[in-house]
Amino acid sequence: MLWHSLFMDDRSWDRIEEDLSAERRARAHRRSGTRSEADPGRRYTMEECAAAAKVLDVLGISESVDWVGKAWGGHVGVIFAATSPARCRTFGDSGPPVQAYRTWERVENLLLLLLYRLLGPVSFIQNAVVDTLLSPRTRAEDPAAVRMVRDCLMHANRAKLSNAMVSISLRRRIFPGSSAG
Numbered sequence: 001m002l003w004h005s006l007f008m009d010d011r012s013w014d015r016i017e018e019d020l021s022a023e024r025r026a027r028a029h030r031r032s033g034t035r036s037e038a039d040p041g042r043r044y045t046m047e048e049c050a051a052a053a054k055v056l057d058v059l060g061i062s063e064s065v066d067w068v069g070k071a072w073g074g075h076v077g078v079i080f081a082a083t084s085p086a087r088c089r090t091f092g093d094s095g096p097p098v099q100a101y102r103t104w105e106r107v108e109n110l111l112l113l114l115l116y117r118l119l120g121p122v123s124f125i126q127n128a129v130v131d132t133l134l135s136p137r138t139r140a141e142d143p144a145a146v147r148m149v150r151d152c153l154m155h156a157n158r159a160k161l162s163n164a165m166v167s168i169s170l171r172r173r174i175f176p177g178s179s180a181g
Helices: 010-023 046-058 072-083 103-119 123-133 136-141 143-154 158-170
Strands: 065-070 088-094
Touching (some): 010 143, 065 072, 072 088, 072 158, 103 123, 123 143, 136 143
Parallel strands (some): 065 088
C-alpha cells in the first residue's frame, strides 16, 4: 500500500511503482487533496484516513500488506499499523510529521494557507512546497521531481487541498513521546 504526502498525488510513486511491483502487488493511494473526489467536505482526522484502508477489502486483498508512506502517508501508516496490526505485514515511511508545530511554524503555515486560498498556487507558494518536500540535492539534480511537485500543486483542487491542509496538518495530533519543540 503506497500513500503519498499531502501536496502530492499518486504520481509521486510512478518512478518506483514498477520496481516495487516486481516483488509485490503495489496499490497506490489514488486520491488526495490534490485531485480527490473523496474529500468529505468537512474536517477529518488521520484516524479516518487510516480507516480508509478498508479499500483493501473492496479490492479483495485479505492478506496483510506492506505499507510505504511519504509524510502524510507515513503518519497514516503508523495509525494503520497500530490499529490494524494483523493487516500490516511491514511498514516503511519517509518523513511523517510527529511533532506539533512551533508557534512560528503554525503562524507561517496559516499565513501560507490564507495566501493559497486567496491567490492559488502562485510561484512563492510553489517554491515553499518544493523546498519543504524536496532536499536541496533533489532540487538541484532532479528537475523532473521539481516539475512533478509544482504540477501536483498547480492541478490541485484548491478547496479540497485547503481542507486537507487544515485537517491533517494544522490539526494533527502529535505522537506520544514527541515534543512541541
